[in-house]
Every structure is written in structure tokens, then in C-alpha cells.
Amino acid sequence: xxEPLIRGWCPxxxxxxxxxxxxxxxxxxxxxxxxLGLAHTVAEIARRYGNGELDLGRRGGLQLRGVRNDDYAAVxxxxxxxxxxxxxxxxxxxxxxxxxxxxxLDEMAQGDAFLLAKQLEAALVxxxxxxxxxxxxxxxxxxxxxxxxxxxxxxxxxxFLQDGVALSLNGDARAIVVRTEDAVAGxxxxxxxxxxxxxxxxxxxxxxxxxxxxxxxxxxxxAAGLGREGVTLxxxxxxxxxxxxxxxxxxxxxxxxxxxxxxxxLLADTAASDLRLTPxxxxxxxxxxxxxxxxxxxxxxxxxxxxxxxxxxxCPGAPACASATIETRDLARRLARLKPAARGIWLHVSGCEKxxxxxxxxxxxxxxxxxxxxxxxxxxxxDPPRHAGLTPEAVEALIRSGTVEK
Numbered sequence: 001x002x003e004p005l006i007r008g009w010c011p012x013x014x015x016x017x018x019x020x021x022x023x024x025x026x027x028x029x030x031x032x033x034x035x036l037g038l039a040h041t042v043a044e045i046a047r048r049y050g051n052g053e054l055d056l057g058r059r060g061g062l063q064l065r066g067v068r069n070d071d072y073a074a075v076x077x078x079x080x081x082x083x084x085x086x087x088x089x090x091x092x093x094x095x096x097x098x099x100x101x102x103x104x105l106d107e108m109a110q111g112d113a114f115l116l117a118k119q120l121e122a123a124l125v126x127x128x129x130x131x132x133x134x135x136x137x138x139x140x141x142x143x144x145x146x147x148x149x150x151x152x153x154x155x156x157x158x159x160f161l162q163d164g165v166a167l168s169l170n171g172d173a174r175a176i177v178v179r180t181e182d183a184v185a186g187x188x189x190x191x192x193x194x195x196x197x198x199x200x201x202x203x204x205x206x207x208x209x210x211x212x213x214x215x216x217x218x219x220x221x222x223a224a225g226l227g228r229e230g231v232t233l234x235x236x237x238x239x240x241x242x243x244x245x246x247x248x249x250x251x252x253x254x255x256x257x258x259x260x261x262x263x264x265x266l267l268a269d270t271a272a273s274d275l276r277l278t279p280x281x282x283x284x285x286x287x288x289x290x291x292x293x294x295x296x297x298x299x300x301x302x303x304x305x306x307x308x309x310x311x312x313x314x315c316p317g318a319p320a321c322a323s324a325t326i327e328t329r330d331l332a333r334r335l336a337r338l339k340p341a342a343r344g345i346w347l348h349v350s351g352c353e354k355x356x357x358x359x360x361x362x363x364x365x366x367x368x369x370x371x372x373x374x375x376x377x378x379x380x381x382x383d384p385p386r387h388a389g390l391t392p393e394a395v396e397a398l399i400r401s402g403t404v405e406k
Contacts (some may be wrong), residue, residue, distance in 0.1 A: 010096075010135055011063070013079050014089035020322040021051055022066035025075065027084055028092065030121055031099045031114035032060045032277040036268045038082060039275055043264035049075045052261045055316075056254055058153060058358070059098045059138060060279040065320070090131040095121045096138035098152050101276040101284055103143040105248040110144035111160030111180060117141050120158070120184050130191055134206040137194075139187060146240040152279045153359055155208035156190050158183050159233065166233055167226065171209030172217040174230045186226060193223035242282045243305040245290030249276075252293075253302030255309035256329055256357070257281040258316075266299050309333065311342035313358040317351040317368070324351025326368030331392050338399050350381045364404060366395060375404070 011017035011024045018024075027042070042062070046054050051066025067075055079085045086092035099117040103109045120139060124130055140154040144161060159166040159175070165183035167190060168175035178186045197220060198204040198211055205211040211220065221227050242251045252267075259267075267275055272287035285292075297303040302310050312335065315321065317328025332349040339346060348358045348365045365376040367385065373395055374385035387398070398404040 010061075010093075012089060012092040013076065013085040014092045016067065016072060018322075019065070019316075019320060020318065020324075021316075021320040022068055023072055025064045025067055025079075026057065026061045027064070027079070028061055028095055028097075029084075029277055030097075031117040032101050032279075033114060034062070034275040034277055036271055036274060038084065039264055039268040041078075041082060042084070043261040043268070045075060045078055046264070047261040054259055054261070054264060056257045056259065056277060056281055056283070058257075058279055058281075059096070060277045062277060065316075086125065090128075091125045093135055094124045094131050094133055096136075097121050097124070097141065098138065098149060098154060098279050099141040100143035100145060100147050100149060101278045102147060102249065102286070103145065105286055106143065106145035106147070108145040109160070110162055111165070113141040113143040113160070116158065116165075116180075116183060120187060123184050123188055124191075127188060130188065130195075132195055133191060137191075137207065147242070147278070147280075148236050148240075149279070150236060151360070155194070156187050158187055166231065168233060169208050169212050169217050169220060171212035173233050173235075174217050175233050176221055176226045176228060176230050178226075186224070189224040189226065190220065193220050197223055241305050242278070242280055242284070243302060243307070243310065245293060249284045249286045250288045250290060250293060250296075251282050251284045252296050253282045253307060253310050255300075255302060255307075256312075256314050256332070258329075259301075263299055263301070266296070270296065306341070306343075308336040308340045308342065311339065311345055312336045312347040312349070313345050313362070314349040315351050315354075315357040317349070321351055321356075323354060324368055325371050326351055326373060328368070331366070331395075334392075335396060335399060338396070348381070353381045355381050364399070377404070 011026045013025045016023040016025045046064045049067050049071040050064050053065045055063040097117050097120055099113040103113045138154045139156045140149045140152050142149045142159040155170050157168045164177045164179050166175035166177050167186045197215055243253045270292050271285045276284035293303040312332045314328040314332035318324040328349045328351050346363045348362045351368045361379050365381055367374040367381040372389035375387040376383045377386050
């Protein structure tokens with residue numbers, strides 16, 4: 001049995017993670033804006049030193065896969081020369097910020113998420129005491145425009161409003177509104193409050209939502225010196241279409257978040273200015289006309305929002321991941337065809353319980369265990385299964401028959 005290895009941290013370029021197919025290096029691209037020359041160079045590095053495959057993660061990070069251990073020093077040196085990585089692993093780990101991708105092109109945006117992301121990242125790196133934050137602790141910056149970030153896993157949220165920036169905590173809808181120029185300082189104060197309050201609990205919470213459950217949001221805001229009257233943020237829809245042609249850009253989807261070095265070269269060749277990496281496993285190309293979509297579709301990208309592969313999530317699985325006991329993505333492709341009209345992610349295929357591809361609950365979740373499949377309904381990989389030890393054929397038969405929920 002392959003026990004899932006829970007590390008509690010995410011890979012970086014300074015601190016790579018060993019997987020079944022080699023080292024994983026994650027690049028944190030500020031604001032998701034990826035310069036075309038850098039994209040070409042990274043694609044070449046992935047092909048020369050890795051297995052030529054890259055992953056776009058749930059927070060918009062770009063991962064190089066299959067890097068050989070003997071080549072890591074050369075890769076690290078090249079990435080440092082490109083200015084793509086931090087001075088050390090601790091600085092890299094704390095720079096965990098996701099931002100709305102199109103603040104400069106979205107007429108509905110209330111502020112510049114890219115500029116605020118740059119300022120926040122610089123402040124996080126400069127404050128060495130914040131390097132005690134847990135490895136998965138993160139920040140999101142929502143510009144208030146078409147592409148909301150409420151579905152992105154994070155801990156401290158900065159949301160542009162007409163009259164400032166709302167600071168809120170994951171796990172609670174209440175927020176404190178501050179001036180835009182005070183938003184970064186407020187976010188850092190909340191991070192310090194997290195460290196202080198979490199240290200008083202045994203074991204210390206590692207995510208903000210857990211701390212909110214322990215002490216409540218008021219105590220956290222008060223500890224941050226933000227104990228003023230708050231507001232309740234209205235729920236917003238994040239359903240703006242990402243994939244297809246739009247007046248300001250085109251958007252393409254990456255099935256399972258995967259792309260090859262050749263595909264990255266093609267995107268960089270096709271783009272007009274830069275690539276916008278998103279936490280939605282989609283890449284946006286500003287200023288590009290609709291007539292490029294057929295060529296991108298031929299290259300294996302999803303170019304229509306109703307592509308069935310966009311309605312399923314799957315981690316790399318075995319043998320790429322040492323924790324997984326099943327192959328995942330071929331199975332997910334096979335099952336995706338059974339519900340061609342599905343919208344939103346209805347199926348999650350996870351090689352183990354770690355939930356790397358999705359932390360949300362889905363209608364059907366398949367979890368690899370001892371080479372078989374546990375089937376969870378309306379839940380996550382860690383939830384109790386309705387059926388255990390199924391074969392792929394048995395799962396397919398259940399879904400085809402419509403009896404999967406019975």
C-alpha cells in the first residue's frame with residue numbers, strides 16, 4: 001500500500017519536491033503575467049532538463065516536472081539568472097499570492113490587482129518574521145471584476161471595492177475596509193495575528209479557516225489592530241466564462257492543468273503581449289483575435305467552455321506520483337465522455353487522499369486506495385466512500401447506469 005506522503009508544504013524552485021517522475025519545481029509568477037521571452041525559455045528548460053511537461057496549479061503556479069536530480073543545480077542557476085526565483089527557499093515560500101488576471105483590461109475591475117500583488121509580495125519577502133507562516137498559507141487579491149477568486153483556496157483575501165480594499169479571512173464573510181494604500185500593511189498585520197493566535201493553540205492551526213473556527217474573526221481582526229466596525233461581503237458569482245474569444249483576449253483551458261513544452265512555445269508564439277496564468281487552469285492571451293482558436297484546439301487546448309474535459313479534475317496519478325496507487329487521467333478522460341453536457345467540475349479522480357487536484361467537494365470523487373477505487377458522493381477524498389475497492393470498469397458501469405447515487 002502506498003501511504004500518501006503529507007508534507008504540509010508546496011514545492012518551489014529553491015525547494016523542489018521529489019515525485020514519481022522526478023523533481024517538481026514550482027515557479028511563482030507575480031500576478032500571473034508571464035513575459036513571452038521567459039515563457040519560451042522556461043519551455044526550453046522543461047524540455048532540456050525535465051520530461052517536457054508542465055502543470056498550471058490551483059494557485060496559478062507553473063510547475064516543471066520530471067527534472068533529474070543531477071540537473072537540478074543547472075536548472076536553479078538558469079532560473080535565477082532569469083530573475084524567476086527568490087534569493088532563498090524561505091522567501092520563495094512566503095510569496096504565495098494569487099491575483100485577478102485582467103485588471104488592466106476588465107472594465108468592471110475596481111482596482112489594479114497586479115500592482116497590489118507586486119507590493120504585497122515585496123512586503124512579505126521583506127518581513128522575515130512572516131517566514132514562520134505555514135507552507136500552504138496564502139493571499140488572494142480580487143480586483144472586483146469579471147473573474148472572482150472566491151473559489152481559490154487562500155487564507156487572507158484582499159478584495160477591491162469602489163471605496164477601498166476589503167480585508168477578509170477565509171472561512172468568514174465579514175471584512176474590514178481600508179484605504180487602498182493601507183491594504184498591504186493590513187494584510188501583513190492579519191498574518192502576524194494569525195501567527196500569534198495560532199501559537200496559543202495545541203496543535204497550532206495551519207490555515208486561517210481553522211483559526212477562525214477556534215477563536216472567531218473578531219479576535220483575529222482585533223489582534224491585528226483592525227477591530228473597527230466591519231462589513232459583510234456579498235457573495236459574488238465567479239461564473240464569468242474563461243474559455244473562448246472575447247473582445248479583449250482569448251482564453252484556453254488546460255485539461256487537468258497540464259501542458260507540454262511545445263504547447264507553451266506555441267502559446268508564446270501566438271500571444272501578442274504576455275500570457276496570463278490563472279488559478280482556473282486556463283491561460284488568457286490579451287489582444288489576440290478569435291481566429292487563433294482552431295490552431296490552438298488542434299494543439300490539444302480546450303477552446304470551448306463546454307469541453308467535457310473542463311468538467312473533470314485529476315491529479316497526475318501513478319506512476320508520476322509516488323503516493324498514488326492508480327492511474328488517474330486516462331480514467332478521467334474516459335469518464336468525462338459520459339457526461340458531455342456537464343458544467344462545472346462534477347468528477348474528481350484523486351490518486352490518493354491528498355486532494356492535490358481539487359480541495360472542493362464534487363458530485364463524484366474517486367480515490368485510489370491499494371490499486372482500487374473508492375467512490376465518494378458529494379464529498380472530498382477524505383470523506384467516507386459509498387463504494388470501496390471498485391475497478392475502473394465498475395465505476396464506468398455505475399455512471400452509465402445512472403445508479404451511482406443509489
